[in-house]
Amino acid sequence: MRTKIALITGGYTEEAAVSFKSSAFVHAKLDAERYEVYPISIMRDQWFYVNDAGVKFDINRHNFSLVIDGHQITFDLAFIVLHGSPGEDGRLQGYFDMIGLPYTSCDALTSALTMNKGYTKAVLAGIVDMHLADSVLLFSGDRHTAAQQVKERLSLPFFVKPNAGGSSIGMTKVKTLDELDSAIAKAYDAAHTGQQVLVEEFIEGREFSRGIFRNTDGDLVVLPATEVITTREFFDYEAKYIPGLTDEITPADITEEQNVLSARIIKDVYRKLNCRGMVRVDFFLQKETGRFYFIEINTTPGQTAQSFIPQQVRAFGMTETAFYTQIIDSALQAAKTNSGE
Template sequence: MSNKKIALVTGGYSGEAVISYKSAETIFNNIDSGKWDCYLIDIHPSGWFYKSPSGEKSEVDKNDFSITVDGSKITFDAVLIGLHGTPGEDGKLQGYFDCLNIPYTSCDAATSALTFNKRYTVAVAAFAGIYVAKSMHLFKNDGTTAEQVLDQLKLPVFVKPNNGGSSLGMSKVTGPAQLPAALEKAFAVDEQVLVEEFIKGRELTIGVFRSKGKIIALPMTEIISKNEFFDFEAKYEGASEEITPAEVDEVVADKVRDAARKAYSVFNCRGIVRIDFIYEETVGQPYMLEINTVPGQSAASLVPQQVKAMGWSLKEFYSALIEEAFN
């Protein structure tokens, strides 16, 4: 019986593409070739291409998401999404694959679009009883001034693009004079901006996935940034300490795991997601920051660390994600 054919999509149309390529390298190198035939598909502003192991490119037929290799047409049994940012994390690709009836390894189009919007994510989480920080949602040229923001929120605050990830365009503001520049920086990345009150506590992040019908929480990671917060440099260039598994009391770990599994269910997640929390010790509760529906899989990323801490190989993990996509 021949292996099923899996398209591993990478690239994208945002600044996060550079991370997508690193994630794809890790995934590709850990696909079980005894079970799956994996084809690397680069979704790029200049076109969609299959990249052969030798580096040759051939264009993807978007009518049915097929490729032609050595004169033979290849269609895919499932898609493994390793594309951060748009169009792989915001629901656009998911809707396209739904139209073609091709299974994929990420959340569906509705969940992806919702969780890509940080403000809508925390609003739904709060409605479900999950703790979140107080925040304001701003739109470009809506006339909201820095003074109006400070009337509603207490410093320090985080200012971040409302859509997207990898901490691009994000700032921590500790004084009123810093806010206008932080807003300008975030609006340079996105038309919408989230301003969120700072929650003091331990930064914990946890991968969650479903396998054989069971929601599984991976061992969590505590992040201790050498910078003011877990920014792009801290995430991808080594300016942070990441402790996996996190050294936390079991009571704290249970609360974070419970909140993570609840969020996974509330948002109807599929595949692997990573959920970021701040554990506020005076209240004794985890505050959810955001849900990453296509979390990084590069050598420096958190989910691969957590998978190994659970005692699984990445080969086993990616096979479990692909198998779940068929369910």
């Protein structure tokens, strides 16, 4: 009997469009002989499945089940490919924990924590050889004094971004103080980001992204790095999703020392945040010193053919089908262990 997989997509934010692309790619790559896959869209007004004939079926939220042609369908696992809220911020994870449905991503606490960039940096402080840019975390009540706080504590240039956003939505690189007020307002006003803003000093260097996952043997596997070289001011939303604006080099041209250093730090990040499944860590290698500067962690990374993780999986010598099988089997094994089976 095939394992029933609920492939979770959609979401409550602007990233929903990316989620649908990611889930379509994952669906195409999942082993059809092993898995019976049901794409489930989680939207604000409805949770539903659409069959091949275009018929929509609502999810029963009491137990996350479907009734199709009089038969109830329950799932063995939720494969979460929903970027942003509620699939990346711990809300769905908490719900699945309550109803007892295993899932592929980090748990509710880690997911909620890592959506908060400022809190994540606070937890990660102290990792050997990992550096953090000087920053100011602004809360909703700081809006009227935000610019002054930044001027007093940071030096130009700096990045201004929503503290709980994704896909670089609402983010600005500020090079002059005249740009600061509008950048802060843009970050505060970004939808569904919690009315918190993180301002960080700019680190000049090469930008990289690197995936990591725990395989079915329980080992942490760090994938080859991707270097991001963009014609834009920084790796913003347009650079991420408009073809031709960015070169993504996988595997990146780094030294063996840089490869070993970044892999070791990324494993430390994964452990310290108590991650599960696949995550992606973005970082700079500072231009003059070669120091590793943490940018952020993504616990539900994009999964289109052009996304970093699939690129890195292919460079690692693994097919996406084999990779997703590892992610699913690892999650099912963990669920059995936690239940005492």
